[in-house]
Amino acid sequence: MGSTSGTPGTSGVGRRDLIKRSAALGIISVPTMSFLSACASGGGDDDDKAKTVKKTKDNPFGVAKDNDLDVFIFKGGYGDEYAKAWEASFEKKYGGDVAHSGEQDVTGKLQPRFNKGNPPDVVDDSGSKKMKLDTLFKEGHLTDLTQLLDAPSIDDPSKKIRDIMLPGTIEQGTFGGKFHALFYVYAAWGLWYSNKLFKKHGWDVPKTWDQLLDIMKDAKSKGIGGLAHQGKYPYYMNIVIMDLIAKTGGMDAVKAIDNLDPKAFVGNDAAERSIEAVYEIVEKGLLMPGTNSLEHTEAQTKWNEYKAVFIPSGSWLENEQAKQTPEDFEMTFLPLPLLPDSKMKLHAVRVGADEPFIVPSKAKNVPGGLEFLRRMLSKEGATDFAKKASSLSVLGPEYVDKSVELRPGIKTALAAVDDCPVPERFNFRYSEWYGELDVEIQNATGELMAKRLTPKKWLERCQKAVDKERAKGTDKNKRK
Amino acid sequence: MHRKKYPFIVGFLVLPVGLYLLLVIWPYIQTISYSFTDWSGASQNFGFVGFDNYKDLADDDVFLKALRHNALLLVLVPTLTILLSLFFAFMVNVGGRGGAGGVSGVKGSGFYRIVFFFPQVLSVAILAILFKAVYRGDDSGLINGSLQAVGLGDKNNPTEWLNDPDLVLWCIVFVMIWAGAGFYMVLFSAAMQSIPKDIYEAALLDGAGRVQTFFRVTLPLLWETIQTAWVFLAILSMDAFLLISTLTSQDFGGGPDHSSEVISTYLMRNFQTYSKSGYACAMGVVMLLLTLIVSIVTLRLSRRERIEY
Numbered sequence: 001m002g003s004t005s006g007t008p009g010t011s012g013v014g015r016r017d018l019i020k021r022s023a024a025l026g027i028i029s030v031p032t033m034s035f036l037s038a039c040a041s042g043g044g045d046d047d048d049k050a051k052t053v054k055k056t057k058d059n060p061f062g063v064a065k066d067n068d069l070d071v072f073i074f075k076g077g078y079g080d081e082y083a084k085a086w087e088a089s090f091e092k093k094y095g096g097d098v099a100h101s102g103e104q105d106v107t108g109k110l111q112p113r114f115n116k117g118n119p120p121d122v123v124d125d126s127g128s129k130k131m132k133l134d135t136l137f138k139e140g141h142l143t144d145l146t147q148l149l150d151a152p153s154i155d156d157p158s159k160k161i162r163d164i165m166l167p168g169t170i171e172q173g174t175f176g177g178k179f180h181a182l183f184y185v186y187a188a189w190g191l192w193y194s195n196k197l198f199k200k201h202g203w204d205v206p207k208t209w210d211q212l213l214d215i216m217k218d219a220k221s222k223g224i225g226g227l228a229h230q231g232k233y234p235y236y237m238n239i240v241i242m243d244l245i246a247k248t249g250g251m252d253a254v255k256a257i258d259n260l261d262p263k264a265f266v267g268n269d270a271a272e273r274s275i276e277a278v279y280e281i282v283e284k285g286l287l288m289p290g291t292n293s294l295e296h297t298e299a300q301t302k303w304n305e306y307k308a309v310f311i312p313s314g315s316w317l318e319n320e321q322a323k324q325t326p327e328d329f330e331m332t333f334l335p336l337p338l339l340p341d342s343k344m345k346l347h348a349v350r351v352g353a354d355e356p357f358i359v360p361s362k363a364k365n366v367p368g369g370l371e372f373l374r375r376m377l378s379k380e381g382a383t384d385f386a387k388k389a390s391s392l393s394v395l396g397p398e399y400v401d402k403s404v405e406l407r408p409g410i411k412t413a414l415a416a417v418d419d420c421p422v423p424e425r426f427n428f429r430y431s432e433w434y435g436e437l438d439v440e441i442q443n444a445t446g447e448l449m450a451k452r453l454t455p456k457k458w459l460e461r462c463q464k465a466v467d468k469e470r471a472k473g474t475d476k477n478k479r480k
Numbered sequence: 481m482h483r484k485k486y487p488f489i490v491g492f493l494v495l496p497v498g499l500y501l502l503l504v505i506w507p508y509i510q511t512i513s514y515s516f517t518d519w520s521g522a523s524q525n526f527g528f529v530g531f532d533n534y535k536d537l538a539d540d541d542v543f544l545k546a547l548r549h550n551a552l553l554l555v556l557v558p559t560l561t562i563l564l565s566l567f568f569a570f571m572v573n574v575g576g577r578g579g580a581g582g583v584s585g586v587k588g589s590g591f592y593r594i595v596f597f598f599p600q601v602l603s604v605a606i607l608a609i610l611f612k613a614v615y616r617g618d619d620s621g622l623i624n625g626s627l628q629a630v631g632l633g634d635k636n637n638p639t640e641w642l643n644d645p646d647l648v649l650w651c652i653v654f655v656m657i658w659a660g661a662g663f664y665m666v667l668f669s670a671a672m673q674s675i676p677k678d679i680y681e682a683a684l685l686d687g688a689g690r691v692q693t694f695f696r697v698t699l700p701l702l703w704e705t706i707q708t709a710w711v712f713l714a715i716l717s718m719d720a721f722l723l724i725s726t727l728t729s730q731d732f733g734g735g736p737d738h739s740s741e742v743i744s745t746y747l748m749r750n751f752q753t754y755s756k757s758g759y760a761c762a763m764g765v766v767m768l769l770l771t772l773i774v775s776i777v778t779l780r781l782s783r784r785e786r787i788e789y
Contacts, residue, residue, distance in 0.1 A: 107752040114522050128731055131522065135755040139523035231617070231643060232729040289636050290618025293643035293729075302618070435754050439730070443737045446729065450643060450736065 050365035060151040060374070061367035066095040069368045072110065074126040075102035077316030078185070078355070082388035083124070086381055090372055105129045114141055119360035121369040125181075126355045128233070132435060133356060134478075137175040143359040145179045148370050154378035155399075161377055167422055169353040169394045176477055182373050183353030184385075186392045188333065188413045189239045189314045190349060195330035197224075197306055205334065207346055209244075209277050212310075212337045216286040219309045225288025227281055228308035229449065230296035234442040235431075237449055239312040243336045243350050244274040246426050250343030255480045258429045260437075260470040266463040270343070275448070275455040277339055282451050292450050297321075304329065314354070318409035319390045331409030333416050347420045352427035353394050433478040440465035508768070514761040521757030533762035543763065546734070546741040549649060550718055553656075553742070554774065558713035561657045562706060565664035568596055570694055572665065573672045574680055593669065596662040604659075608726035611655050615641035615727070642728055645739035652724055652740060656716065664709050671705040672698060700787060707782045711775050718771045719744055743767050 052062040069090065073083040080102030087098040101120070103109050107129045113119050114131070119141070125131055136142050149162035149170065162170065166186060173181035198205075201222065206212040216226025230236040246254045249270025256264045265271045281287060288308035291299055301324045303311040311317075318331055325331060335349040357376070359369035375381050382399040386392060390407045393399065397414065400406075406414075417425070431438040444461040447453035453461070515533055519526035537543050572589040586592075599607070614622040617640035619633075624641075627633030641651050675698070683693050699706075721733075721744035729735030731753045734745040743763055751760035 111521055111752065115524065117524075129752065132753075132755050135520050135522050139520060139525060141522060231640075232735075234729075285636070288618075290616075290621075290624070290638045290640060293617030293640035295612075298616070298618075298620075302620075439749075439753065443730070443735070446643075446736050450640070452645070452737075 050368055052367050057152055057157055059371070061147070061370045063094055063367045063371045067365050067368055068097045068099065069094075069122070069365055069372065070099045070120040070363070071101070071122045071372065072106075072120040073100065073102045073124045074106055074130065074355070075104055076127045077314075077320040078389035078391060079319070082385045085384040085388060086372070086376060089380060089384075090375060093375075094368070094371070096368075107131050114139075114360065114362075117362045119363055121359065121363040121365045122372050123358050123360065124184075124355060125358055128235075130356075132432075133181055133358070134175060134433065136358070136360075137180055141360050141362065142175070142180040143361045143363075143366055143369070145173070145182060145359065145370070145373070148182070148373055149179055151370075151374055154375060154380075161374065164377065164399075165394045166353070166396050168351070168425070168427070172353045172427075173356065181356040181358050182376075182394075183356045184376060184393055185316075185353065185355040185389075186351070186394050186396065186417075187315045187354035188349055188351050188417050189312075190243065190336060190413075190416070191240065191310045191312055191334040192303075192317055192409070193310050193332055193334060194303075194306065195332045196328055197309065198332075206337045209337050209339050213280060213284070213286070215309060216281065217284070220286055224306065225291065225302075225308035226286030226310065228288040228291045228294075228299045228303045228311045230294065230299045230311075230313075231292035231446070231449065232295050234445040234449070236296065236312045237445050238431075238442060239314075239350070240336065241274065241278050241445060242428055244278060244339065245271050246350070246428070247336055247344040247348055248274050248339045248342045251426060252343075254426055254428060257466070258433070258478075258480050260430075260434075260466050262467065262470075264463060264466045265459045271459060272455075273339055275458055279448065279455045279458075282449055287449070292446070297324075300324070310334070315391055315410055315413045316389075318407050322390075322407075331407075331412070333409065333413035335416055335420070344426070345424065347416070348424045348426060349416055349420045350427055351417050351420070351425040429478070429480065433475075434469045437465050437469045511761045511764050514758055515765045517758040519758040519761070520755045521751060521760075522755060526758065529758070533759050534766075536759065537762055537766065542738050542741060542746055543743070545738055546743045546746045549740065550720075550742050550770075552649065553653065553717035553720060554714055556653050557656050557660070557717045558710050560653070561660045561664055561713055562709055564657060565661045565709075566668055566699075566702075566706070568592070568661065568665040569668035569672055570690075570698060573669055574693065574698065575690060593666070596665050598662060599659045600663040600666075602659070604722040605726070607655065607659055608723060611651075611727060615651055617641060617643055643736050645736060648728060648736065648740045652720065652727065655723060655727075656720065660713065660716070664713075667709060668702060668705060671702050675701050703782075703784055704786070707779065710782065711778050714774050714778060715771060718767065718774065721745060721748070 050067040051064040053059070053064045055062040069087075071083060071087055073080040080100075083102070084100060087100055091098045101109070104127055106123075106125055106127055110119065110123065110125075110131055114136070125133065125136075133142075149160065151161050153159045153161055153164050169183055170179055172183045173179050175181070201218065203215050203218070204211070206215055213226075219226050229240070242257070245257070249256075249268065253268065253270045255261075256268060261268075288299075288302060291302075291308070294302070297320070300311060300313070300317065300321050302308060304321055304324045304326065315333075318325070335347060338344075338346055357373060359366055359373065363369055376385075376393070377395060379399050379401065382393040382395045383401040383404055386400040386404045386406060390410055392406075392410070392414065441462050444453060444458050444465075448455070448458045514526075516528060516530060517526040518529050572585040572592055574584070575586045602610070616622070616624065618638055619625055619628055619635055621638070621641070624633050624638045628635055628638075633639070639647070642648050679697055679701075680693060683697050688696065720742050724740055724742055724745055725733035725748070727733065728740045730745075730749070732745045732748040734741035734749070743766070747760045747763040747767070750756040750763065
C-alpha cells in the first residue's frame with residue numbers, strides 16, 4: 001500500500017492523489033454545467049423549405065403532396081389523442097410523414113429548437129411550461145395567421161374561417177394588431193360540484209356568496225370539506241378570486257387589473273370585498289384539510305371521492321378526471337355566486353378561447369401548418385376533438401357530429417355559457433401578458449389560503465406587483 | 481521513432497480535447513457572454529446591457545433569498561451526511577465488540593450495508609415520487625396518516641409539510657441526507673477496509689474504546705476521503721434542482737412563496753417562465769463562481785499532511 005503515492009512531507013503529488021483531485025475538480029463542472037449549457041444556444045438555420053403547388057380554393061395555401069409535417073402537442077388535461085386523429089386525416093389527404101410529439105414541458109423541448117431556427121410546423125403552446133406568446137411574437141417567430149382567417153372553410157367554401165369561429169377568438173389571438181395564434185378550445189372556468197352529493201344532502205344551487213358559505217358550513221358539520229383547491233398550483237384558486245372580483249366590480253374591475261391600474265387592487269372596492277369574502281372560507285375552516293399542499297390531480301381525486309363539495313377548474317376537468325370519477329357523480333359546473341350589489345349578473349361566466357396553436361414563421365412547412373389549422377377548424381376536426389377530448393372547439397356545438405355524445409359535466413358547462421349573453425362573458429388577460437405579475441399573485445394567493453397573509457396584505461402585495469409591472473414601461477398591445 | 485512520438489500523442493488527444501472544448505468550454509463561454517445581454521432565449525436577437533444583469537441580481541430579493549438557502553444547504557447537507565455516514569461506516573466495519581476474530585462490524589452489518597445503500601440506486605425522479613407520498617399534506621400522506629393513526633395528528637388541521645415555510649427546507653435537507661448517507665457509508669467503508677487491521681488491534685490492546693478508536697485512528701486515516709466527499713456534497717447542495725423542483729410548489733419549485741427557492745430553481749423560472757434568459761445566464765455564472773470558490777476553499781482549508789500506512 002502506498003507504494004505509488006508521493007513521498008510524505010514533500011510537495012510531490014502521487015498518482016492516487018492526482019486521480020482523486022482531478023476527479024474532484026472535474027465534478028465541479030457538473031451542476032453548473034447543466035445550467036450553463038441550458039443557456040447556450042445553437043446557431044444557423046437551414047433553408048430547405050417545403051415545396052408548394054399553385055394555390056386554389058380547395059388548397060388555399062398551396063400544400064404539395066408528400067411534404068413532411070412536424071406537429072407538437074401539449075399533453076395536458078385534453079390528452080393528445082385528438083391530435084393523432086387530425087394527423088392521420090392530414091396524412092391520408094396529403095401524404096408525407098406527419099411526426100407527432102405529445103409533451104408537457106413545452107418550453108424545455110421547444111426553446112432550443114426556436115433558438116436554432118428549427119421549430120415544428122404546428123405547436124400547441126399550452127400548460128404551465130408554455131412558451132410566452134408575446135416573446136415569440138416579439139422575436140418574429142409567429143406566422144401571421146390572417147391568411148388563415150381569410151381562407152375558405154372546408155365544410156362550406158363560401159364562408160371564410162373568420163366567420164365561423166366563436167366571438168372573442170380573434171381578439172384573443174391578436175398580437176401587434178394581427179392574428180397570430182389560434183386559440184382552439186372553447187373553455188369556461190368556474191366552480192364544480194357533484195350533483196349527487198347535493199341531492200343527498202338536500203342542498204340548493206347557491207346564488208349568493210352567503211348561500212355558498214352556508215353549504216360549506218353544513219358540509220363541514222357532516223365531515224366534508226367545503227372547498228378543495230389545487231394548492232400546489234394557486235392558479236386554480238385565482239379562478240375563484242378573480243372571477244369574484246370581476247362579478248362584483250364588473251368589466252371595469254377586469255380592465256383595471258389587465259391594464260395595470262394604480263387602483264387595480266388597493267382602493268378597488270370590488271377587489272377588497274371579494275378577497276375578504278374568499279378569506280372567510282379560510283378563516284372559518286371550510287377548506288378541505290390539507291388541500292393547500294396537494295397536486296391538482298390529488299385534490300381533484302379527493303373531490304371525486306366526495307371529500308369536498310366544491311373545486312375550481314376549467315372545462316377540461318371532466319376529461320382529466322375521467323378515470324377517477326364515479327359513474328353516478330353528476331359533475332356540474334357552477335358560475336361563481338354573487339356578493340351583494342354585484343355589477344355582473346349571476347349568469348356571468350369566464351369564457352375564453354384557450355389552448356393556442358401557432359405556426360412558427362421559421363417552420364419548414366408553413367403552408368402545411370396553415371392547412372393543418374384549417375382542417376382543425378372543420379366538422380371533422382371539431383368532431384375528433386369532441387370525441388377524444390370531450391370538449392368543444394371555438395367552432396361551437398353545431399360543428400360536432402350529432403353521433404358524438406358529450407360527457408354530462410361539459411354539457412352543464414356549455415349550458416351555463418349559453419345562459420350568459422355574449423357581451424356579459426368575461427375573461428382576464430393579465431396572466432398571459434405579465435408572467436411575473438401572475439406568479440406573484442399566485443404566491444400571494446397561496447399564502448392567503450394557508451392563513452399566512454391577511455386580505456389586506458394580499459391586496460397590498462398584488463398592487464405592488466401591478467405597480468412594478470407598470471413601471472417597466474407601457475406596451476400598447478397589452479391594453480384593453 | 482522518437483521523432484514521431486509527438487504527432488502520435490497529439491493524434492490521440494485531438495478528438496477528446498476537441499469534444500471537451502466544444503461541449504464543455506464553449507457553452508461556458510457562450511453563457512458568460514449571454515449574461516451581459518438582454519437575451520430572451522427564444523431567438524438570436526439581443527442587445528448588450530453590460531453589467532446590468534449583475535447589478536439587478538444584487539437588488540433582487542428573491543435571488544438573495546435563494547442564495548441564503550443555498551448557503552444553508554451548503555452548511556447542513558455535507559456536515560450531517562458525512563457525520564451520519566461516518567457513524568454508519570464505523571459501526572458496520574469496526575463497531576462490533578469482542579469475538580475471537582478481533583475487529584469486526586456490528587451484528588448483521590452486511591445487511592445494513594445493503595439497506596443503507598439502497599436509496600442510492602433510486603433515481604431522483606423516483607425519490608421525488610416517494611417523498612411526495614411521504615410528505616403529502618392531507619391524511620393520505622405517510623407521515624400525517626401514521627401520526628393520525630396513533631392519535632398524534634389533527635385530522636382537520638394536518639401538517640402541510642411542503643407547504644409550510646418553516647418546514648419545507650428541512651424536509652428537503654432530510655431527503656438529501658437520506659438519499660446520500662448510504663453512498664458515503666460505502667465510500668467510507670471502502671476506505672476503512674483499506675486501513676490495516678493491525679492498527680485497530682494495537683489500539684484495542686492498548687485499551688482504546690470505540691470513541692477513542694474512531695477519533696484517534698479512523699478519522700485521521702480517512703481524512704482524504706472525507707475531503708472528497710465534502711466537495712461532492714457541497715456541489716450537490718449548490719444544485720438541488722431536481723428534488724426541489726419536483727417536490728415543492730411554483731413553476732420549477734421553490735415554493736411556497738420562495739421559502740425553498742435556490743439559485744437553480746430561480747434561474748430556470750427566469751430562463752423559461754419569464755423569458756429573461758440573459759438574466760438567468762448571469763445567475764448561472766454566479767453559481768459557477770460560487771461552486772468554484774466553495775470547492776477550492778474546501779480543498780485548501782482541509783489540506784493536511786498525508787499519513788502513510
